[in-house]
Amino acid sequence: MGSNRVYPRDFEQKIGFAVIREQIGALALSEKGREGVMMSQFSSDKVYVSSVQHRLSEFKTILMLDAPFPAEGYGDESEALRRLRYPDQSLLLEELHRIGQALTALTAIQQYFEARDGYPALGALASSVPSFAMQREAIARIVTPSGGLRDDASPRLQQLRSQISAREENIARRLSAILSSAQREGMSPDGASPTLRGGRPVIPILATYRKRFAAVVQDRSSTGQTLYVEPYEVIEIQNDIDDLRQAEQEEIVRLLKELSNMLRPDAPTLIEAMQILTQFDVLRAKALFAVRVGGSMPILVDTPTLYVREAHHPLLLQTLRQQGRECVPLTVSLGTEGRILIISGPNAGGKSLSLKTVATAVYMLQCGFLPLVGENSEMCLFSDLLIDIGDAQSIENDLSTYSSHLLAMRYFLEHATSRSLCLIDEFGAGTDPLAGGAIAEAILEKLLSSMTLAIITTHYSNLKGMASKYVGIINGAMQFDISTMRPQYRLEIGSPGSSYAFEIAHRMGLPADVTLRAEEIAGEDYINLERQLRQVAKDRRYWLRKREEMRRKSQETQRLQERLSAENDAVKERQRQIIEKARVEARTILRESNRIIEQTIREIKEKQAESSATKAARVRLAEHSAANDDELAKVELPVTTTGLGEENVTRIVVGSKVRFMGTDSMGEVVTLNAHTAVVSLGQMLTTVNVSRLEPVSASDYRKATRVGSSRTLVSDAAKEINVRRLNFSARIDIRGYRGEEAISAVQQLIDDACIVGQKQVSILHGKGNGVLRERIRTVLRGMPIVESYGDAAEDLGGAGITEVTLS
Numbered sequence: 001m002g003s004n005r006v007y008p009r010d011f012e013q014k015i016g017f018a019v020i021r022e023q024i025g026a027l028a029l030s031e032k033g034r035e036g037v038m039m040s041q042f043s044s045d046k047v048y049v050s051s052v053q054h055r056l057s058e059f060k061t062i063l064m065l066d067a068p069f070p071a072e073g074y075g076d077e078s079e080a081l082r083r084l085r086y087p088d089q090s091l092l093l094e095e096l097h098r099i100g101q102a103l104t105a106l107t108a109i110q111q112y113f114e115a116r117d118g119y120p121a122l123g124a125l126a127s128s129v130p131s132f133a134m135q136r137e138a139i140a141r142i143v144t145p146s147g148g149l150r151d152d153a154s155p156r157l158q159q160l161r162s163q164i165s166a167r168e169e170n171i172a173r174r175l176s177a178i179l180s181s182a183q184r185e186g187m188s189p190d191g192a193s194p195t196l197r198g199g200r201p202v203i204p205i206l207a208t209y210r211k212r213f214a215a216v217v218q219d220r221s222s223t224g225q226t227l228y229v230e231p232y233e234v235i236e237i238q239n240d241i242d243d244l245r246q247a248e249q250e251e252i253v254r255l256l257k258e259l260s261n262m263l264r265p266d267a268p269t270l271i272e273a274m275q276i277l278t279q280f281d282v283l284r285a286k287a288l289f290a291v292r293v294g295g296s297m298p299i300l301v302d303t304p305t306l307y308v309r310e311a312h313h314p315l316l317l318q319t320l321r322q323q324g325r326e327c328v329p330l331t332v333s334l335g336t337e338g339r340i341l342i343i344s345g346p347n348a349g350g351k352s353l354s355l356k357t358v359a360t361a362v363y364m365l366q367c368g369f370l371p372l373v374g375e376n377s378e379m380c381l382f383s384d385l386l387i388d389i390g391d392a393q394s395i396e397n398d399l400s401t402y403s404s405h406l407l408a409m410r411y412f413l414e415h416a417t418s419r420s421l422c423l424i425d426e427f428g429a430g431t432d433p434l435a436g437g438a439i440a441e442a443i444l445e446k447l448l449s450s451m452t453l454a455i456i457t458t459h460y461s462n463l464k465g466m467a468s469k470y471v472g473i474i475n476g477a478m479q480f481d482i483s484t485m486r487p488q489y490r491l492e493i494g495s496p497g498s499s500y501a502f503e504i505a506h507r508m509g510l511p512a513d514v515t516l517r518a519e520e521i522a523g524e525d526y527i528n529l530e531r532q533l534r535q536v537a538k539d540r541r542y543w544l545r546k547r548e549e550m551r552r553k554s555q556e557t558q559r560l561q562e563r564l565s566a567e568n569d570a571v572k573e574r575q576r577q578i579i580e581k582a583r584v585e586a587r588t589i590l591r592e593s594n595r596i597i598e599q600t601i602r603e604i605k606e607k608q609a610e611s612s613a614t615k616a617a618r619v620r621l622a623e624h625s626a627a628n629d630d631e632l633a634k635v636e637l638p639v640t641t642t643g644l645g646e647e648n649v650t651r652i653v654v655g656s657k658v659r660f661m662g663t664d665s666m667g668e669v670v671t672l673n674a675h676t677a678v679v680s681l682g683q684m685l686t687t688v689n690v691s692r693l694e695p696v697s698a699s700d701y702r703k704a705t706r707v708g709s710s711r712t713l714v715s716d717a718a719k720e721i722n723v724r725r726l727n728f729s730a731r732i733d734i735r736g737y738r739g740e741e742a743i744s745a746v747q748q749l750i751d752d753a754c755i756v757g758q759k760q761v762s763i764l765h766g767k768g769n770g771v772l773r774e775r776i777r778t779v780l781r782g783m784p785i786v787e788s789y790g791d792a793a794e795d796l797g798g799a800g801i802t803e804v805t806l807s
Contacts, residue, residue, distance in 0.1 A: 027289060030278065060296075063287055085267065102277055129269065135262075310374035312330070412424075440460065652690060668701075762802070
């Protein structure tokens with residue numbers, strides 16, 4: 001993507017990132033890891049940046065939610081391994097020890113990801129090198145976990161060390177015996193013990209007894225009163241030990257060279273493994289910092305877009321946390337509609353901090369760190385990150401504050417493109433306001449024509465007004481609480497901010513006559529503009545609060561609806577369970593009833609219908625029937641509801657107990673269609689429209705059937721049917737009826753016809769414009785009981801009468 005520019009040279013110091021980098025480097029487990037953090041460079045390569053961001057995001061998840069990540073053995077012995085390019089070079093024991101530790105750490109990391117899914121980026125990095133099991137085992141065979149050489153590294157070494165140990169024990173015994181004898185005779189200080197001087201075993205004796213000992217003086221005390229002598233009888237043994245140690249050293253050199261030769265062919269791959277381990281150390285340090293301060297991975301976009309949501313500056317966040325204070329987040333959006341954001345507002349209101357926060361977020365992203373932005377933030381990769389923040393005056397270079405700003409602006413204009421981000425603080429300040437504002441406006445026009453994304457801060461009114469004249473420039477204001485005269489450090493996009501200069505001057509104790517005079521000098525236009533800006537900010541905050549309140553209420557309503565829906569589902573499920581339980585109990589009762597009936601019939605047959613036996617059987621049957629009625633009375637079927645917030649409405653289903661509207665006749669629904677139901681009245685079945693039925697409770701039905709028995713119920717129903725048959729007319733005249741009246745009359749006709757068993761009926765509706773006829777026939781088409789319908793014969797009325805045949 002071409003070269004990347006970060007301006008100025010002290011960029012990291014100006015935005016505060018130098019301190020952040022040191023903090024992250026201190027979290028590394030190895031010196032190479034710390035160097036990796038410090039060397040992370042700014043890049044606009046999307047493949048590289050995206051890869052690092054995904055690895056960091058996965059590592060952050062591990063540190064927050066998964067098992068502890070391996071954190072031992074990190075180190076990079078690449079330099080030592082590079083020596084293996086030369087055949088005469090061998091690795092030192094401590095270097096082999098560190099290589100073994102690093103390979104063990106890498107193996108632990110590989111096993112960590114082999115046991116887990118969900119970390120594809122880190123898993124791929126870990127598996128990019130082999131596990132080096134053979135090399136690890138070879139190192140472990142000669143190097144102890146503490147870094148020493150194993151006694152059994154070779155048979156020769158084990159033999160030599162065994163011989164050395166035996167001779168050292170022999171020397172120790174002899175020296176102890178000699179020293180004990182000398183102390184008994186007063187020739188050696190009390191409490192003295194054998195020691196070493198110049199690598200030789202000696203015992204301390206008083207100088208006055210020197211001639212009493214056959215020994216070589218190896219050392220003496222500072223006063224000369226104590227001599228450290230090596231008895232002749234141990235000299236030869238010590239000489240043997242020295243020879244054995246020389247042989248031991250030669251064997252160690254041989255073993256190290258042998259192991260180095262074994263590792264030599266794999267040196268390039270081992271170097272790569274060391275670098276992978278260092279990458280994990282760097283990633284761990286960066287992810288650990290992200291966990292502590294809240295960094296997260298943004299969405300990378302290709303178009304020049306910057307949408308940082310709820311961003312924080314790491315240093316400010318940490319400082320405020322230590323003070324127990326809240327850090328106000330920053331949300332900024334730059335793109336097609338608004339490429340340049342002009343931030344205004346009072347001094348010390350957070351304008352400069354906003355620039356540093358944005359600069360830090362972009363810089364961290366493109367240097368391979370997780371920026372402190374909210375999830376779903378969208379950020380593109382910039383080729384150039386150019387800032388002009390703070391005072392860059394220089395006595396050595398004869399630069400004033402304003403001159404340094406102009407040099408920065410010249411650099412911006414020479415290099416800024418559509419893939420550049422420019423951040424300019426106090427734009428136009430440092431010189432005559434009129435001239436400075438004019439130059440700043442001209443520079444801003446140039447940046448706008450270059451399609452550069454930029455954020456600037458200013459107090460100049462002419463720059464604030466550019467948003468109304470140019471497409472692509474938007475205003476922003478730092479909030480300020482006029483009642484407390486305190487900044488809120490919150491950025492509002494859409495309108496310019498007031499400087500609150502006169503209010504702050506008054507609050508700071510400037511004499512009232514001075515501030516009043518200043519307002520007069522400023523002029524009525526300026527005062528009115530400031531007043532309007534304050535009013536706009538006040539109104540905006542009011543409507544934002546209203547919108548937030550409406551959003552909360554909407555969310556609460558949604559939660560209530562979800563809760564009510566869940567409760568309704570629970571009620572329906574409970575109803576289904578109760579009905580199912582009732583059906584099971586009813587089937588049980590029915591099976592028991594059938595068994596009792598069969599037993600009773602069998603007993604009557606066996607007793608040859610004797611009067612007393614038959615009577616007793618009937619009594620038992622009646623008692624069982626009464627017991628069944630009591631059991632059925634305990635089964636309460638629930639009432640179904642049509643939905644949330646509606647009144648309870650009982651539904652008619654198969655098995656429902658119903659009453660014919662307008663009568664006392666009751667029955668049980670046997671079958672049910674869309675509009676009609678077949679109702680059982682004792683031994684009689686009748687078909688009727690559902691609208692003519694009303695549900696009754698099981699207890700009411702049992703009471704009615706108990707009082708008059710099923711025979712009485714059938715008799716009453718039969719009487720009702722006979723009455724309807726006597727009053728029934730197979731022909732109705734609905735001319736002049738309104739629509740609903742006509743439909744109701746037709747439904748009543750069909751119901752009565754079903755009850756009395758009439759198969760043919762006639763409906764006189766007249767010809768007219770045919771509207772009433774079509775409406776009646778639409779109703780008939782929806783009745784399953786209607787087999788056919790059509791016009792009457794021409795001589796009997798034709799299209800003015802509809803003849804209906806029932807099934």
